[in-house]
Amino acid sequence: MPGEVIDRANPPALDSHIPDSVLDLAVQLEKADLSDGDLKSLEDFRRASNYIAAAMIFLCNNTQVERDLTFDDIKPRLLGHWGTCPGLTLIYAHLNYLSRKNDLDLIFVVGPGHGAPSILASLWLEGSLERFYPQYSQTRQGLHNLIATFSTPSGFPSHINAETPGAIHEGGELGYALAVAYGAVMDKPDSIVACVIGDGEAESGPTATSWHAAKYIDPAESGAVLPILHLNGFKISERTIFGCMDKKEITALFTGYGYQPRFVEDLGDIDRDLAASMQWALDEIHKIQKAARSGKPILKPQWPVLILCTPKGWSGPKKVDGEFVEGSFHAHQVPLSAAKKDQHQLEQLQKWLHSYGPADLFTDSGAPIESIKKIIPIDNEKRLGQRVETYKHHEKLRVPDWQNFGVEKGGQESCMKAIGNFMDQVIVENPKSFRIFSPDELVSNKLDGIFKHTGRNFQWDQFSNGRGGRVIEILSEHVCQGFLQGYTLTGRTGVFPSYESFLGIIHTMMVQYSKFTKMAFETTWRGDISSLNYIETSTWTRQEHNGFSHQNPSFIGAVLNLKPSAARVYLPPDANTFLSTIAHCLRSKNYINLMVGSKQPQPVFLSIEEADRHCQAGASVWKFASIDNGLDPDVVLVGIGSELTFEVVVAASVLRRICPSMRVRVINVTDLMILEAESLHPHALAHQDFNALFTADKPIHFNYHGYANELRGLLFGHPNMERVGISSYKEEGSTTTPFDMMLRNGVSRFHVMEAAIRGAAKSNPEVALDMTNTLGWIRHQISKIGEYILETGKDPAGTYDIPKFEGTAFEKGSVWRGNEREHSKEDGFFVN
Structure with missing residues (x-):
């Protein structure tokens, strides 16, 4: 209570000050009436899975501990995370039991992806590993292979990934499991995804928003997610936020999110408690779905969520070298990290593994005992690791013409x-x-x-x-x-x-x-x-009311x-x-x-047929904008990006007026990957094809939508690239006009013209002869137009007129004539 002095050695229970009337907000249930056989099956499954998970972290030999452990039995590198495994094993066992009992289409999404040992152990027990990996058969050798090769180059990695049967979520980065689970049930009305979220993961921003995902699920058309918040209280080396919240706080939070929370705790009968809680959650889901599918949907349905409270590293070593392990952050990864060289820790490891009674859990041939198999769905397709939609169920999209x-x-x-x-x-x-x-x-x-x-x-x-x-x-x-x-x-x-x-x-x-x-x-x-x-879209090239932050x-x-x-x-x-x-x-x-691409109106340069061919090639010469269809150019101008390409096309139009002796080839690239050096990408042009398109030796100027270094990286490996110049976005911007953005970043038609003149002058003496005067005029245009934009707050009229190219669809565009346009020289676009 506020102001209360707390005895740190004997802290009060978190809920000691909470009235029963508040705790009643959380769903209260009777424990499930499990048969003795079902209860034993659940317990046996958990013991076996926890044994295998712990052994996977430590053992390379003697994997069923049939003799005393030696240092040689311990892996040279101890990799893996133990702390979350017992809780995941508990959930996995009960999900299989729930699925078998109710004949469910159930997928399991695991947020604590570093709990791979428990998931792989459970997959081995249900036979899913053997189906996809014969070397992990349900035999003595198969179990040895799984344990001995875990977290080695020849075995499974320490995190859940695509090699894990049943997985649809990469376990390397926390925060995304819940959103993935909700995406998986959309348009799958019979599907249920159980998603476990660790209390460390629950602190992440993506997870915080994902609790609202249920608000986007229409139960008439989609399945449901059963979120399970796993509270074990600790991250790598610190307490968790949720682990330090009491039941009143958690209940209020999840009730506000739109859920019915149900707490499941280790109070001596956790299997009965969890079985009842999962069945209650399933019944609540079916109630919501039935109402929606009968045409009487519930407004703001309260979906179930389970709050599972178990100690971190549950059933592992209690203390190691005087430090509490179970129920603390010390259980997070490898509780006995010195077992390879410390005799006392080696003995503790042996005692720990023997506590699960492995001799009673596997047959002489090495298979799981029958008691374990009784909670696993009979139909392979119903098992968590063999749900077909998690690995081979692509629905071909019907794409219109x-x-x-x-x-x-x-x-x-x-x-x-x-x-x-x-x-x-x-x-x-x-x-x-x-x-x-x-x-x-x-x-x-x-x-x-x-x-x-x-x-x-x-x-x-x-x-x-x-x-x-x-x-x-x-x-x-x-x-x-x-x-x-x-x-x-x-x-x-x-x-x-x-x-x-x-x-x-x-x-x-x-x-x-x-x-x-x-x-x-x-x-x-x-x-x-x-x-x-x-x-x-909403790209940096076409600004409206947004400024530098949106570029x-x-x-x-x-x-x-x-x-x-x-x-x-x-x-x-x-x-x-x-x-x-x-x-x-x-x-x-x-x-x-x-x-x-741009959301603003842009010129349509290519017909339907031309666009089809252009996209198939990934790039092409735009003959209508080039001199003599692009034959024998002095310089090659390349536009990549809609607005950047428009500036190249306008530049080419102006250049044919002010530099009539210059020969220009205009190219557009729509598939960026064709620019990679030969063999580095499936779309990359062969060197011969690259040179046919861009020439073998002429100067090339790229006007590129992204950052210049991206293009340099793609072009690296092509010969003779010192002839290439690149203009691109260079982090210059503000709330300004679209053309001012072109000017500020050096990608306007004037900058393209300047690059073209400098490039062409290297081989064309007529261009070189007038280069100084022409470049002076171009710089004058840049200066005066910049002043015009600053003074008026708008781009000059005609800035986005489509230029005229005689004999093409653009014949009716504006006619550019040196330093003025035919129909207006008053609008400020070109100045004298």
Whole structure:
């Protein structure tokens, strides 16, 4: 109590001052009426799993401790985490029992991924390891192989990953399990995902927001998540926040989140308590679902959540060298870390392992005894490690013909508006296998065409409750990413559109996911999955009311750093190429696709047919903007990104007026990965093809949407790259006009013209002869236009007129004539 003096040696119980009326807020239940046989099976399963988990951390020989341990029986490196394992084993045993009893479609998502020993031990007991890895058969040799090779180069790693049967969540980084679990149940009405969250993980920001994920689950169309908060009180070396909260505080918190909390504690009969609690939770889930599916949905249903309280390192050593271990942070990793060289610790390890009675848990052949098998689902497909949707259940998406949504060449269209209409049809044709996850930005990003045939799925108010919807908008990039991962890894397809500047929030989540999919690809038993699809818009190049904080294209680099087999980055220059790109990405499998484009109207440079060919190639010469179709150029100008490409095209138009002797080739690159050196990426151009496109020896100037170092990294390995110049975003910005952003970052048409003149002058004497005067005029334009923008707060009229190219769809555009435009020289764009 406030002001109370606390005896540190004998602290009061956390709930000693809480009135019973408050604790009654938490669900109170009778313990389950388990048969003696079921109770023994649960206890035997837990003893066996805990034995195997502990042995995996320590033993390389004598793996069933049939003689006294020696130092030679101990692994040279002790790796793994013991502290969370007993709690995970308890949960795993009861989930199998619950599934067998109720014939469930149950998936288990494990937040404490470093508890791999207990999960692998449980998978071995239920026979799932043997199904996918014959070397881990349910025999004496198979068990030895599992224990002896754990956390060695020839065995399983110490964290749950894609090699772990049943896993749909990379266990290396904490915070994402709950969002992944909710994504996995969407559009799976019969599916239940049990998700355990460690109390350390519960402190993370992504988890804090993910508690609200239930508010986006329509129980009429989707399954349910059973969250299990595992309170063992400690992280690596400190107490946890939740572990220091009393029942009143936890009950109030989860009631406010919209849950019914139920506490399960180690009070001498935990198996009966947990069995009753899980059955209660399942019954509550079915009650909510039945109401929704009968047309009478419950407004703000109170979903169940279990609060499991067990000591950290439960059933392990109580004390080691005078330090408390069980129930403290000392149990977190390896409780007997000196067992390889300390005789006393070696003896403690032997006593600990013998306490589980391994001789009574395995048959002479090494298989688990029959008592253990009685709680495991009979049907292999129902076992937690063999749920087919966790490893081989890809639902092929029906992708409409994007060409039906194409726009006329020569006009203007927002890339986002075009693909919004396209994705609307994707929703129509895939009503149960396609979703969009967005941080409350769809309308701002001009993707509202999506809403022609669907709505937002939000269940926590009377206006949207019970109405479904294929769009999830929650202002948390972390939760959107978690939803997308869970949805994708259980067979479906999703899209994540976002402001360019804030996709970086989920950088590490995306990397963790890519590690999972890399390892999945290297297994023999996991199947294909849909690609993870990002749309990056509201870019730095077209500012409205946002300033410098909203200017950040760094997510491109994050994707580029991935394994070449996964990374795909596209910067379509117009609406038709973006339509072609997104159709391709939605059909693709096993990639991380990043598509970058503008939401503002942009010139449509390519017809539907031209866009199709251009995207197939990844890059092409834009003959309409080049001199003599790009033959024998003095300089090559390359645009990458819609606005940056527009500046290149305008520069080429002006150059043909002010430098008529210059020969220019204009190229657009839409698939960034073709620029990699030969053999470094599947899309990379061969050296011969690269030289055919960019020439073998002419100066090349890239006008690039992202950061210059990204492009340098891609081009490294090509010969003769000293001829390359790169202009790109360089962290210059403010709340200013779009063209001022081009000027500030050195990527405007004038900067492109300057680079072109300097490059062409190296081989063209006529360009060199006038270079000083021409460059002086260009610098004068930059200065005067900058002054105009500062004075008026707007870009000069005609800045975004489409330039004229005779004999093309752009013949009716503006005619550029040196230092003035034909139809106006009063608007300030060019000055005398």
